[in-house]
Amino acid sequence: MGRRRIEIKWIEKAEARQVSFSKRGYGVFKKASELSVLCSADVAIIVFSPSGKAFAFGHPSIESLVDRFLRQPAPNQAHLGPDVIEAQAQAHLDPNAYWLRLQSMELLNLMEASKKRKEELKVASGASRVNCDILLEEPSEEMGLQELEKRMMGVKDACNKVRMLLEEVTNGMTPPNINGGVCSMPHNS
Amino acid sequence: MGRRRIEIKWIEKAEARQVSFSKRGYGVFKKASELSVLCSADVAIIVFSPSGKAFAFGHPSIESLVDRFLRQPAPNQAHLGPDVIEAQAQAHLDPNAYWLRLQSMELLNLMEASKKRKEELKVASGASRVNCDILLEEPSEEMGLQELEKRMMGVKDACNKVRMLLEEVTNGMTPPNINGGVCSMPHNS
DNA sequence: TGAACTATGTATAACCA
DNA sequence: TTGGTTATACATAGTTC
Numbered sequence: 001m002g003r004r005r006i007e008i009k010w011i012e013k014a015e016a017r018q019v020s021f022s023k024r025g026y027g028v029f030k031k032a033s034e035l036s037v038l039c040s041a042d043v044a045i046i047v048f049s050p051s052g053k054a055f056a057f058g059h060p061s062i063e064s065l066v067d068r069f070l071r072q073p074a075p076n077q078a079h080l081g082p083d084v085i086e087a088q089a090q091a092h093l094d095p096n097a098y099w100l101r102l103q104s105m106e107l108l109n110l111m112e113a114s115k116k117r118k119e120e121l122k123v124a125s126g127a128s129r130v131n132c133d134i135l136l137e138e139p140s141e142e143m144g145l146q147e148l149e150k151r152m153m154g155v156k157d158a159c160n161k162v163r164m165l166l167e168e169v170t171n172g173m174t175p176p177n178i179n180g181g182v183c184s185m186p187h188n189s
Numbered sequence: 190m191g192r193r194r195i196e197i198k199w200i201e202k203a204e205a206r207q208v209s210f211s212k213r214g215y216g217v218f219k220k221a222s223e224l225s226v227l228c229s230a231d232v233a234i235i236v237f238s239p240s241g242k243a244f245a246f247g248h249p250s251i252e253s254l255v256d257r258f259l260r261q262p263a264p265n266q267a268h269l270g271p272d273v274i275e276a277q278a279q280a281h282l283d284p285n286a287y288w289l290r291l292q293s294m295e296l297l298n299l300m301e302a303s304k305k306r307k308e309e310l311k312v313a314s315g316a317s318r319v320n321c322d323i324l325l326e327e328p329s330e331e332m333g334l335q336e337l338e339k340r341m342m343g344v345k346d347a348c349n350k351v352r353m354l355l356e357e358v359t360n361g362m363t364p365p366n367i368n369g370g371v372c373s374m375p376h377n378s
Numbered sequence: 379t380g381a382a383c384t385a386t387g388t389a390t391a392a393c394c395a
Numbered sequence: 396t397t398g399g400t401t402a403t404a405c406a407t408a409g410t411t412c
Contacts, residue, residue, distance in 0.1 A: 002385025003408045008223050016408085021228035023407060028224055030406095031217045031389095032234070034197050039210035040239050045221070046258045048231040054258055065235050066255050068243070191402020192391045204396095205391085212390060219389095220406095 021049060029057050042068075210238060218246050231257075 011017040025047060036043045044058040044065035056062055200206040214236060225232045233247035233254035247254055 001383085001408090001410055003387055003406080004385090005387060006227075006408070008226050010229055011227050017228050020408080021224070021230060024220065024224045024227065025230070027406060028217070028220045028232075031213065031220055035210065035213045035217055035236070037197050038195075038200050038213065039206050040199055041210055041214070042237040043217075044233075044235045046233045046254050047224070048254065048257065050229050056258060062258070065237065068237065190391090190393055190400085192389080192404055193402090194404060195391070208396095209391080216389060 017050065025049070025055065029055075032057055206239065214238070214244065218244075221246055233258075 011020055028047070029045065032043045032045050035041050042065055044062045045056060046062065047055045049055070058065055200209055217236070218234065221232045221234050224230050231254055234245060236244045238244070
């Protein structure tokens, strides 16, 4: 018995998915609430369950935070030019930067792989350029930022395609969220 | 060494608060992302750090979810009449309801206390009405829903007053989030 | 169907480099 | 500060009642 490790991918069994949503949903709201209280951070969360029901938490209120958010273009990639995006992408290489910009889970995984790779290279006391398929391999640490950005876009496009295919196949059923989220993720400081 | 238990209240030490925000912020985004992927739930999060910086995650996009959220009045208490609110408050007593409606952490704690109290009463094989100050005692399980709702409002008002006072005292510094959030929390099913 | 349990994975508070 | 490490508290997957 007891908890077991699971892969972070769509849970196919409807029942298990529902149970997981219930438990984890509770967890997310709780964590958000704690963050808000502990650190005096303003937090708003909106969640739509697989069945389409909406749940939300907001301090001071969802509307005010949405309004505040929409007014400042900073964290919203859609509002950013390539230069700004590149500067943000550089965050993980810049010790003075304090947020790591990521595109959804897929890229989180890529970044983690990149981190590991970086360690390996460090241990080997040498850095060799890795040139590989974006979907199968991790980016090397010395890859150009422009190239990294292109790869990010490539991954996003690929995921969107997969998502669209799944939408067709499942025919009306809510498809798994492969990716597509826009995410600016806290990393350090 | 090692992790120690902490109370969920504003961290006064600025440095510790900053570190905690960084680590927990990362955790919240990760959890939200996982929920989205595992359960095909659409999730949007907006976080303003203590220093006022905005960070966000959204699938499929923050704008679309906000839009969807604002269109359906269900989870937003401000849009609800007393009858609907009461029906939702009833959720924790109704075995067929699947979301528990709560007002921020303060009420989460109240509900948990209520749960414990319920257990105690069950063990004692008797239920006695508890009539007490809302801020000091837990509500009894058989309390009227209308009364429970009033208490919720009372807590919220009290917290808002405290918050306003703190804003004056700290004079410009971001005050701790005592409460004030509107929250509908997943509970079961 | 929902609530509880339990073993285990994860997150993270306090330290330290 | 940014980044690790360690020891623990907390979350939760799988199962049972």
